[in-house]
Structures are given as structure tokens and as C-alpha cells.
Amino acid sequence: MKNSKITGQTPQIHNRTTTGTTAMPQKKGSHSSPFGSVAAVVLAAGGARRYGEAKQLLNWNGQPFVHVIANTALEAGLSPVIVVTGAWHSEVSQAVANLPVEIIHNPHWQKGQSTSVKAGLRALPPQCGASIFLLADQPHIPSELLRSLVETHQKTNAPLIAPQVNGQLTNPVLFDKVTFPDFETITGDQGGRALFKRYPPLLIRWPEAIPNLDVDTPDDYQILLRHNDNGE
Structure with missing residues (x-):
């Protein structure tokens, strides 16, 4: 999960029945299925050493x-939405203070991203059936894509x-609760990619252009801003 481009065992492909540009908006409310609610874990604990400042606050x-x-x-x-903080705990907490998270x-x-992943998972309630991990330097991810991941989980x-x-x-990647115990084995900067060999991912084709980019440097940030300005 650390890098935007993810490699692993050859996955299955699931064709979406709607696209991000034509899908009808849904009412707000927690997504649930026979398998339990789907949570979000926002990984916002990093020190951003390469960037030089709190990129979570850009x-x-x-x-x-x-x-x-x-x-x-x-x-x-x-639901729930868990925000895992670390290096800039006070500043990041203030940034989401008006949200029900x-x-x-x-x-x-x-000690690495694995500690934040574990902290987020341990905070989930027992009825949670899956979780989507979101990176704090990818604000361009659309809500429609998250809904599509949930809908695919409900169906499959x-x-x-x-x-x-x-x-x-x-x-972002959705992990069913069956994978949660496996996260206890990851260490250092390992993330969800460490589980791909055991759980080959089911892919959903997404037609919209989403930059395969983590904002690790000011140049990366400018690239992302240009993408946003151009409406790509």
C-alpha cells in the first residue's frame, strides 16, 4: 500500500457495470453487507522526511x-473512518477535528508503516467486515471508486x-476481514502488498485517469496539482 503502483501475483479481473463518470451518486450512510460494514483506515502517521514538511497538511x-x-x-x-496519526499528531488531528472520524x-x-496499519486494524469494531486503506498523500481518490470497491466486495x-x-x-485496496490476522506478521515499512501472494487481488477496471503517484517530493505535489487543474 505504500506505493501507488502495486505488483503481485496475477489477479482476476472484474468488469464494472458502471463507470466512474456515469455512476449515480449514492446517499451518505454506512456501507454494509452480509459480511459486515466496510471501514476506512487513513494512514496519516508518516514523518515525510523526503518532503520536508507535513504532506498530510498540504x-x-x-x-x-x-x-x-x-x-x-x-x-x-x-464506517468507521479511522485516521492514524503519528509525527504530526496535533496538527493532523486538528485538520479533521470537524469530521466524524x-x-x-x-x-x-x-518503526514503519506496518505499525500504523496494525494500529488502524486494532481500532476496528468486531462487526467490521472489511477495510479500505487510504494513503494521506492521495487526496485525488474519488468517492465513486471507494463505492465501487465496496459494491464489488458485496457481490463477491x-x-x-x-x-x-x-x-x-x-x-486504494480493500481487504476483507479474513486477511486481518495476516497483518500481524508484517514489519517495518511493509503494507498490504505483503499479503498479495496469499490473496491474489480481484481487480476492477476503473476508466478514470488516476495518477499513480505518491507525493514524496514538492515536484510530485506540483504534478498532482497540474493533474487537478487540468481535470484529467
Whole structure:
């Protein structure tokens, strides 16, 4: 989950019945299925050493990255929405203070992304049937894509579901609760990719252009802003 481009065992392909540009908007409300509710875990604990400042707080259409991402999860009906903080706990918490999210502070964030993933999963309620992991430097992910992941899970109960954009497997990824115990084995900067061998992902083709980009440097941020300005 750390990188936007994700590699792994050859996945299955699931064709969507609607596209992101034509799908009808849905009412807000928690998504649930016979398999339980679908949560969101926003990974916002990193120190952004390469960027040099808190990239979770960079501006995106007038709001901090982390606020936009958490709000997108809420708009998609994901519940609960867990925001895992670390390096800039106070600042990130303030950025989402007006949203109905649960904030979990990870004091071990310097030991790698795996600690934030585990902290987020441990905060989920027992009735949670799946979770989508969202990265704090990807504010451009649309709520329609999150809904599509949930709908595919409701139809298939696949253990792992990811979007395919321009032939590439990318974030965000939905993990069914059957995979949750496996996360206890990851360490350091490992994320969900460590589970791909055991759970080959089911792919949904997504027609909209989504940059395969993590904002690790100011140049990356400018690329993302240009993408947004151009409406690509």
C-alpha cells in the first residue's frame, strides 16, 4: 500500500457495470453487507522526511490532504473512518477535528508503516467486515471508486480487491476481514502488498485517469496539482 503502483501475483479481473463518470451518486450512510460494514483506515502517521514538511497538511482545493481523504471516505459511506496519526499528531488531528472520524495515535510510527496499519486494524469494531486503506498523500481518490470497491466486495466477498487503471494495479485496496490476522506478521515499512501472494487481488477496471503517484517530493505535489487543474 505504500506505493501507488502495486505488483503481485496475477489477479482476476472484474468488469464494472458502471463507470466512474456515469455512476449515480449514492446517499451518505454506512456501507454494509452480509459480511459486515466496510471501514476506512487513513494512514496519516508518516514523518515525510523526503518532503520536508507535513504532506498530510498540504492544500487540496482549500483543505488539507488528510481532511479531503477522510471526508471522501465518509461521502462513500465507509464506517468507521479511522485516521492514524503519528509525527504530526496535533496538527493532523486538528485538520479533521470537524469530521466524524476516530483518531488513533501511533506512538511507534517511526518503526514503519506496518505499525500504523496494525494500529488502524486494532481500532476496528468486531462487526467490521472489511477495510479500505487510504494513503494521506492521495487526496485525488474519488468517492465513486471507494463505492465501487465496496459494491464489488458485496457481490463477491473477495478477500482483496483493487482498482486497475490504465492496465496497472493501484491504490486504494480493500481487504476483507479474513486477511486481518495476516497483518500481524508484517514489519517495518511493509503494507498490504505483503499479503498479495496469499490473496491474489480481484481487480476492477476503473476508466478514470488516476495518477499513480505518491507525493514524496514538492515536484510530485506540483504534478498532482497540474493533474487537478487540468481535470484529467
